[in-house]
Amino acid sequence: MSWTEERIQTLKTMWEGGQTASQIAEALGGVSRNAVIGKAHRLGLQSRPSPVVPKEAEAKAPSAPAAAPAPRAPSPPVAAAPAPVVAPPAPPAAPVAAAPAAPRASEPKPITITTDLSPRTPSDQQPVLRSVGPGGFVRQAPGEQQPPIAPAPPRRLVPAKPSPEIAGKTSLLDLNDKVCKWPLGHPGEPDFHFCGDKVNPGFPYCVEHCGHAYQAQLPRRDRRAPPLPFGGPRMR
DNA sequence: CCCTGATTCGC
DNA sequence: GCGAATCAGG
DSSP states (O other): OOOOHHHHHHHHHHHHTTOOHHHHHHHHOSSOHHHHHHHHHHTTOOOOSOSSOOOOOOSOOSSOOTTOOOOSOOOOOSSOOOOOSSSSOOOOOOOOOOOTTOOOOSSOOSOOOOOBOOOOOGGGOOSEEEEEETTEEEEEOGGGOOOOOOSSOOOOOGGGSSOTHHHHOBOGGGOOTTBOOOEESOTTSTTOEEOOOBOOTTSSSOHHHHHHHSOOOOOGGGOOOOOBSSOOOOOO
16 A cells, blocks of 8 residues: 555544544554554654653753753644643543544555544533633633634634635545644545634634534533544444 | 554665 | 554553
């Protein structure tokens, strides 16, 4: 298997979407987890929260700490989470993909991104932390929701659409850093496409979908499965 | 053990 | 450029 444009796009999208290298490898088919990681690095995609910490042995430095070889660039995840105004800094749990039910691609399929966007209505929601911008979250009750926007007051949203293309649909190949990568529908289906709106700066999704993607940890009892940009059970 | 991502290095 | 082998933390 070679890294075709499409496969690279899929890799990028899934990687940025928070999928693990294993999941991506499985979806792509014909490549190993290592291959995915290796490619991701070569592409410059870089380090999402890794379980392995750089091991910053900086305990003792009598006089000359200097040197600081720092072979590893911890490079904070895209949205550095700054001062949470409110309580427990529930980490911006990326659109977790806790979907074990990934359909085994027994044969190398070009692309297999499973998606499940269980329609989740606002009324369905408990108090959530709505993203107001890179790292900033504001707690709100369902009733008192306001537009989660904060950074960059809307100017003229007219030219918001990156291209007339997305007026109808944004395909995998139309994705770039400027457009919302939130998938709509299911891959393989005729109308599958991505949101394509202008992204909330610093996030892979538009403001609206950031609201879906980033939510507070709720008490287990009234927590429901979060919407998954990828990897959800295939509905058919 | 399992998982994760990072890095190395022969190809 | 590629990815298996290896490393190292959770």
